[in-house]
Ligand code: FES
């Protein structure tokens with residue numbers, strides 16, 4: 001089956017069985033390996049991408065479901081520049097081993113677009129679907145709380 | 154304001170301000186530059202093992218035992234399956250000894266005739282796609298003849314089932330120190346237990362083997378210790394045309410210390426049979442069931458204490474379950490024995506530890522390496538003493554904490570112990586008010602009871618005793634034009650090695666740290682710096698970086714005279730000499746004396762110290778524990794890059810909270826993990842995590858670079874006991890077994 005969608009601003013067309021996971025299409029067909037597989041069952045959030053702006057776990061999404069949609073992966077989060085979330089994560093030490101980081105950034109970016117000044121509790125809720133085993137979340141939360149402040153937005 | 158960095162530097166001794174020496178501003182040590190690999194990780198460009206796909210790469214998968222202990226009668230291919238393009242390997246295909254090279258030669262690469270634990274690898278398949286490989290695994294039929302299985306570690310020693318030696322004992326360690334007390338006191342006994350814990354790196358195990366043009370093989374993958382893998386693969390192949398490369402690694406926590414050696418042998422075997430690159434990436438459920446865990450422990454403590462709560466005698470009996478193969482169990486037990494007394498003085502100590510074999514998947518390295526189990530028991534025991542004597546738990550601790558000049562159970566005299574410094578720092582920080590976290594929807598506040606708990610720990614930095622003398626870890630430095638390259642086999646698995654080594658080298662040479670880079674660990678290129686374990690990377694290998702830079706300077710100076718590094722380099726080049734290189738070996742402190750037979754002497758070059766104060770609430774309706782705030786104060790020697798240092802501590806602290814109240818490995822009837830998914834093996838989320846206040850106390854260690862001590866593991870030691878004490882204070886229940894899951898909390902409250 002052929003599926004057409006927009007990925008990071010570029011129209012793409014992939015031919016796969018319809019139930020192929022979006023995560024596999026991104027990683028194997030499009031070679032966008034920034035989205036990671038930590039569990040394959042919707043629990044860890046390492047595979048988080050945005051579909052029409054909404055963060056979703058791409059390991060749970062059959063590719064047929066994104067036909068005609070706008071898919072954004074970590075590779076397309078900021079284009080050539082660096083997204084304020086990425087800059088803040090770098091500054092505050094929010095990434096350690098980094099395997100959870102792309103997914104965390106996608107969830108955080110979605111939160112900040114909706115709510116530029118979230119409370120700490122709102123940050124925690126927004127990131128609750130992204131497991132990180134390295135940081136204890138402290139610096140991730142500091143980074144996301146400061147992302148827009150730091151860049152003067 | 155919340156969200157501001159909560160890391161604080163704490164002057165360990167205000168009376169002697171010189172002891173905390175902040176670097177002059179032009180130095181990088183003590184500052185926190187962005188981590189070197191930060192941008193590539195944040196933008197998704199960093200390539201982890203499963204992101205790599207060599208040309209014509211095959212996918213490997215593993216046929217595993219369904220039984221705990223059985224003879225393998227036959228391994229057959231289902232004739233109905235289409236086997237075209239699929240390769241199957243069994244032990245018969247191995248080119249060399251069927252042994253995963255580590256400490257003892259008991260673990261086979263593939264089971265040969267007998268399986269000793271469920272999930273043990275029996276055969277391997279390689280196929281052009283992952284789906285085909287998994288289907289082929291299901292089409293391999295293994296028939297077994299069951300043998301009696303030994304699953305209970307407390308029955309191992311006298312069991313008729315023989316797994317290891319004739320008594321199933323991997324190791325017994327007996328440590329005795331000091332004379333029995335002449336005065337009498339209260340005799341207080343208790344039994345304490347800890348459960349299995351999964352490291353749960355978010356990147357599952359992954360390894361690629363690819364043939365080299367010279368007939369050798371390159372192994373690339375997720376790992377902590379490239380030279381472990383190197384040695385294991387070379388031995389299996391019987392030749393040296395092997396190099397091992399660490400790809401960006403998504404967490405390890407000990408789980409990628411020894412296990413990758415076996416995985417690499419599997420990938421290399423399949424690559425050898427097919428002549429093509431082969432990648433094996435575990436699925437999460439397979440990773441959970443098959444890979445090593447933290448050793449569970451049963452610890453009996455019996456102490457004689459004075460009416461003032463001072464320890465007079467400590468008798469400890471430690472049992473640990475090593476699983477079916479030895480892996481690193483001896484060393485884990487050793488660390489448990491050496492930390493069993495906690496950071497407390499005691500004139501007479503008698504500790505007997507045993508680690509035994511059972512027909513369960515092997516346990517192995519996990520952050521803390523036996524010390525968290527032992528110190529959980531000791532901290533809970535101090536709470537018991539407090540209960541019996543009617544004392545405040547903290548007063549009991551104060552009465553016994555190590556002081557300057559005290560002698561440990563191994564006869565080591567302590568200099569600058571940081572126990573009181575971390576306690577003071579944590580208490581001061583815990584005075585600050587904090588916000589109770591909002592409750593989750595559906596949880597009413599009515600049934601929440603608040604409590605606070607305090608616990609302390611120490612942790613020996615680096616290898617035990619003369620371990621470094623055996624390793625003789627090396628670091629190389631190469632000058633390339635204006636830049637320097639550090640060659641080391643220490644791996645950055647998230648801690649920030651790539652970032653701090655250049656800081657150490659740059660500051661030592663007096664040049665900007667960003668002119669220095671760390672080479673990707675590749676055993677074909679970098680020297681063996683020893684494994685990335687035991688909180689030794691910053692302190693020992695960082696120390697070797699310091700030494701290499703100092704010696705490089707001396708080499709230049711001898712030839713071209715004094716001056717700045719750049720001036721010397723210029724003069725060096727003007728002499729027409731090739732760019733200088735230098736390799737250094739870690740110098741073992743000759744004053745460290747250790748007797749591995751009596752377990753007496755200097756157990757560790759130095760110790761780190763920590764104090765943890767937990768504020769939590771217990772939901773009396775559900776038994777759930779809600780963490781509000783955790784204050785930690787940790788003696789780090791010197792915070793090389795405070796953001797990285799505190800990041801390690803915060804991550805380790807949450808991992809310890811998970812061990813305390815959330816993470817439970819449930820074994821099935823065959824001894825393998827039954828809750829093999831992230832839906833039922835629960836690790837803390839951002840909602841579960843407390844606000845963390847991280848105080849870095851700096852009591853410099855003369856043997857570490859710029860005073861740094863190892864800090865990777867100590868955050869795992871104290872939190873669980875602080876949680877138990879806080880729960881006790883909140884709802885009046887005494888829990889002496891980990892994990893303290895909601896069900897257990899509820900049950901204990903029901904029994905009040
Ligand atoms: S891989 Fe998709 S949620 Fe874990």
Ligand code: FES
Nearest residue numbers: 096097132133134
């Ligand atoms: S940084 Fe390692 S899992 Fe988050």
